[in-house]
Amino acid sequence: MSSVNLSPVVLTEWLFSQTGLALISLLLTLFCYFAAKRLYKRHRVWWLAPIVFAPVVITLLVFNLDIPLPTYFEYTHWLMAMLAPATIAFALPIYRERKLIRQYPLTIAFGVIAGLLLGMISSWLLVKFVPLPVELSKSLLVRSVSTPFAMEATSAFGGVPELTAMMVLITGIIGMLVCEPLFKLMHIRTSLGKGVALGASAHGAGAAKASELGQQEGVIASLTMIFIGIAMVLGAPFFALIFS
Amino acid sequence: MPYLQAAIRRCRHGALLLTQIALFCLLSFACHWFATWAHSPVPGSVLGLGILLILLATKLIPENAVQLGAAWLIGELLLFFIPPVISVIKYEGLFEQYGVNILFTLVMGSVCVMVGTGFVVDRVFRFERQLNIKKHARRHAKAA
Numbered sequence: 001m002s003s004v005n006l007s008p009v010v011l012t013e014w015l016f017s018q019t020g021l022a023l024i025s026l027l028l029t030l031f032c033y034f035a036a037k038r039l040y041k042r043h044r045v046w047w048l049a050p051i052v053f054a055p056v057v058i059t060l061l062v063f064n065l066d067i068p069l070p071t072y073f074e075y076t077h078w079l080m081a082m083l084a085p086a087t088i089a090f091a092l093p094i095y096r097e098r099k100l101i102r103q104y105p106l107t108i109a110f111g112v113i114a115g116l117l118l119g120m121i122s123s124w125l126l127v128k129f130v131p132l133p134v135e136l137s138k139s140l141l142v143r144s145v146s147t148p149f150a151m152e153a154t155s156a157f158g159g160v161p162e163l164t165a166m167m168v169l170i171t172g173i174i175g176m177l178v179c180e181p182l183f184k185l186m187h188i189r190t191s192l193g194k195g196v197a198l199g200a201s202a203h204g205a206g207a208a209k210a211s212e213l214g215q216q217e218g219v220i221a222s223l224t225m226i227f228i229g230i231a232m233v234l235g236a237p238f239f240a241l242i243f244s
Numbered sequence: 245m246p247y248l249q250a251a252i253r254r255c256r257h258g259a260l261l262l263t264q265i266a267l268f269c270l271l272s273f274a275c276h277w278f279a280t281w282a283h284s285p286v287p288g289s290v291l292g293l294g295i296l297l298i299l300l301a302t303k304l305i306p307e308n309a310v311q312l313g314a315a316w317l318i319g320e321l322l323l324f325f326i327p328p329v330i331s332v333i334k335y336e337g338l339f340e341q342y343g344v345n346i347l348f349t350l351v352m353g354s355v356c357v358m359v360g361t362g363f364v365v366d367r368v369f370r371f372e373r374q375l376n377i378k379k380h381a382r383r384h385a386k387a388a
Contacts, residue, residue, distance in 0.1 A: 029323075029326055029327070029330075030323070033320075033322070033323045033326060050322055051322055054322070054323075054326060055326055055329045055330070058326060058330055059329075059330055059332075059333065062330055062333065063333055069330075069331055069333065069334060072327070072330060072331075073327065073331070076326075076327040076330075077327060079323060079324050079326070079327055080324060080325070080327045080328060082269075082317065082324045083289075083321075083324045083325065084272040084276060084288065084289040084292070085265070085268035085269045085271070085272040085289075085292075085317055086268075086317040086318060086321050086324060087272075087289035087290065087292070087293055088268055088271055088272055088275070088289060088292035088293050088296055089268060089310075089313065089314035089317040089318050090293055090318065091293045091294075091296035091297040091300060091314075092296075092300070092307070092310060092311065092314040092315075092318075093314075093318070094297055095297060095300040095301065095307065096307070103376060104369065104372055104373075104376075106368055106371075106372045106375075107365055107368045107369045107372050110364055110365060110368045111361055111364070111365040111368075114360060114361045114364045114365070115357060115361045118356055118357045118360045118361060119353070119357050122352070122353040122356040122357060123349065123353050126349045126352055126353055127349065130345045130348060130349050131342075131345060132342055132345055132346065132349065133338060133342065136338065136342065136346065140349060140350075140353070143350065143353070144353070144354070144357050146321075147321070147324075147325040148289060148321075148324075148325075149290075151325075151328065152287050152289065152290075161328060162328045162329075162331045162332055162334070162335075163332060163335060165325050165328035165329050165332075166328075166329050166332045167346075167350065168325075169325070169329050170346075170347075170350050171350055171353070171354055174350055174351055174354045175354050175358065178351070178354065178355060178358065179358060182355065182358055182359060182362075183362065186359050186362060186363060188362040188363065188366050189366070190365075190366050190369050190370065192365060192366075192369040193362050193363075193365045193366035193369055194362065196361060196362070196365040197357075197358045197359075197361045197362030197365060198358070200357055200358070200361040201354050201357035201358040201361065202354065202358075204321055204322065222318075230290055230293070233286075233287060233290050234286065234290065237285065
């Protein structure tokens with residue numbers, strides 16, 4: 001008769017098998033993310049923000065535990081698969097804020113065009129002076145767009161989706177950190193000015209920061225981010241002709 | 245029995261949330277399939293966004309039928325792109341060698357975008373607000 005063997009030896013063995021490690025990776029990712037979220041709610045310091053804390057801690061753990069990347073991805077790729085439904089979900093904020101959009105169509109249109117073009121032109125010009133490997137410089141072009149859109153658009157420019165995700169993340173953190181001194185320095189005082197600038201340059205992280213500054217700032221930042229993302233994805237084949 | 249009621253409410257909330265997320269996934273899957281099948285230049289996810297927006301605008305779908313799921317998906321967006329970020333371990337050497345250059349490019353780029361966009365929008369917004377106030381005043385003058 002066979003019985004289920006649950007001795008510590010067998011358990012440890014299973015734990016370090018492929019499936020065990022893959023499961024640990026998923027749980028680790030979920031735990032670090034939600035822990036960072038709770039911590040940031042209690043202590044508002046920038047390095048505890050989930051966008052900084054979670055990726056850093058998880059990368060360190062995966063690196064030091066020697067978890068092979070294919071194993072790490074075995075289950076966590078399902079998290080990545082949720083990026084597409086999340087893109088669709090952006091329809092709701094557009095619908096809900098239709099009044100604001102109807103009230104300030106010019107402001108939003110100018111913000112989206114300026115943000116989209118400046119994001120690509122600035123990267124394009126900078127990599128002409130700063131030596132960077134090709135796969136990186138191409139992944140940089142879409143960096144100020146929200147991740148699901150950026151990962152979709154980057155292949156048109158010849159970028160690597162993973163590198164793009166990293167660039168997008170760092171861009172978000174930078175935007176969060178530099179926005180307040182910049183707004184003071186440049187005398188950007190209106191709520192829409194701040195919100196659109198944050199949404200255009202720092203996507204989701206910027207929108208989160210903007211909602212800390214004020215309600216209208218937050219709303220307009222997410223709207224800008226969504227519109228720029230859509231414009232980037234739709235225009236990518238065309239922009240790729242110019243910028244590569 | 246307040247505890248039981250609270251528990252039931254939480255269960256219902258959870259079930260509703262899960263159903264809505266499942267619906268989003270279903271729509272996303274269908275759109276992805278269609279985009280691949282039709283060789284659509286617009287990717288499935290953006291196609292889905294357009295479809296949902298039309299459904300909402302024509303009131304074929306009430307707002308609160310998708311509200312919970314949408315709020316959750318957008319709220320936890322960061323969680324979904326942690327895995328691709330982790331995979332840059334592959335490019336460890338690249339970051340060691342070019343770390344400073346990357347950071348410099350990103351900071352300068354972000355400052356350009358933020359200052360440029362903020363500057364433009366600040367001006368356009370003041371202009372459009374003035375425009376809206378005038379329009380409003382004209383409408384009131386007509387009414388009076």
